[in-house]
Amino acid sequence: MVNPNIHDFAAYDFWLKPLGLLYVGALLKRLGAQVFLVDMMNRHDLDLPRFVKVPKDKYFGTGKFPSREIEKPEVLKEIPRRFKSYGAPPEYLEYKLREIGKVDAVFVTSMMTYWYSGVWEMVKALKELTSSPVLLGGVYTHILPRHALKSGADFIFPYTNLNALPRFLRDKLGWEIPDFEGNWFEDLDPAYELYNRVGYLVFLSSIGCPFRCSYCITPLVWKFSKRSPEKVIKAIERYLELHPVKDVAFFDDAFLVRKDHVEELLRGLRNFRGIRFHLPNGIHARLVDRQIAELLKEANFKTIKLGYETSGNLQRETGGKVFDEDLERAVEFLKEAGFTHEELAAYVLVNMPGQSYEDAERAVYFVHSLGIRVNVNEYTPIPGTKDWQKLVKEGLIDPDVDPLLLNNTILPLWWKVGMGASGVERIKKLARELNSKLPI
């Protein structure tokens, strides 16, 4: 199994782990396969320092990736910034593949659609370095399956239900394997035993999201479900024993949905002494009540990002997930429970279609007025979402646009919708200034 390099203008290791691929690994092992992992993005791999200088951790296990400048793809030629390949160098891949030896198939994952050039490059390298069939899955393949067919992979698996994988392997590769008798999300742990070392662990306690925000793809690709807290806790226990790290993050899209479940999970997490927990992916402010806030504190959460998105009418129009008063109340409860402004932040989305500069500015000031940090996220339209369909219908986006151009950093440079690059820069600068005014 291979997690490819990221090609981008910037990337930072905010607890990045290829969770989907680790579930695939767990499933294949259950079905009797012998599995090896080459994760080009694992900064903590024991062999990596032999091939490249690895930047030290910054905080909570996060840090900069090693990187090297690469030539820009044709469509990005005009962008006046350096384009890089992040993660391990090609020699590391060659070394790992030699060490593993001949395999029956290679499973490659993918994340952001606009990172596809790193995926294509990896597929090409694997086709050259091995004689095995290459299967490609992951976020890019389920958002853009037709585009992914051009990756050079022998097969793409554009689905998110891993219970369908055994049949796929029987059909495509002729493997003689049984179906998986269970539910992949409930019954499997991400296979962290495939790493020789990690700097942190990432888990999911739920998959999917019951909300229907117009800019988000999640509700369209997973049926929302929660894993039993007991199993989540057992998985954390099991892997902390194997990899004694200090930091554990959750990638859930809807961590707080289903109060009974969340409370049981948080009560269990209190027993992990000395472990710092993180929620980098935006929790639903409306679902934070006094009890949840206290349990989060008792469990030793150190990073809590609240989803705020924007101010004004768009709050309702994009799905009505969070209103000003929800965020205000959530922050109040969290602060009462003892969280400091260094541990709390809210995401503000900028450059959304229909969002004025003033809306975004107001959102930034509003978050700051609550005494917490503002994290600015640059909007990017995701193929398949409600937003995307509307933009295509109105002629505001070409449905065949090269996904590289949808990179959130460069979109404002060319997209005529929204507040433009200078507007986005001003909002980011404002957020930086306001954040720096918070007491240390």
Ligand code: B12
């Ligand atoms: C964690 C996460 C992040 C993290 C970490 C990423 C990082 N850079 O460190 C943070 C919070 C930093 C982040 C940031 C952003 N993210 Co994000 N993120 C996610 C998230 C929530 C989880 C990914 C994950 O682990 N999923 C769970 C695993 C199990 O799913 P999976 O990998 O798809 O795997 C499944 C299948 O694909 C399959 N599979 C996977 N690989 C393989 C391989 C094979 C061979 C097979 C057979 C199967 C298979 O197995 C799994 C079974 O279901 C996803 C949403 C989501 N739920 O996926 C968004 C998501 C990927 N992010 C998204 C976006 C838009 C962003 C931002 C641009 C937001 C913004 N506007 O600022 C930023 C910027 C990212 C950047 N440039 O670095 C979009 C993707 C957009 C796109 N065009 O691709 C998503 C889908 C969110 C969304 N709701 O729409 N993100």
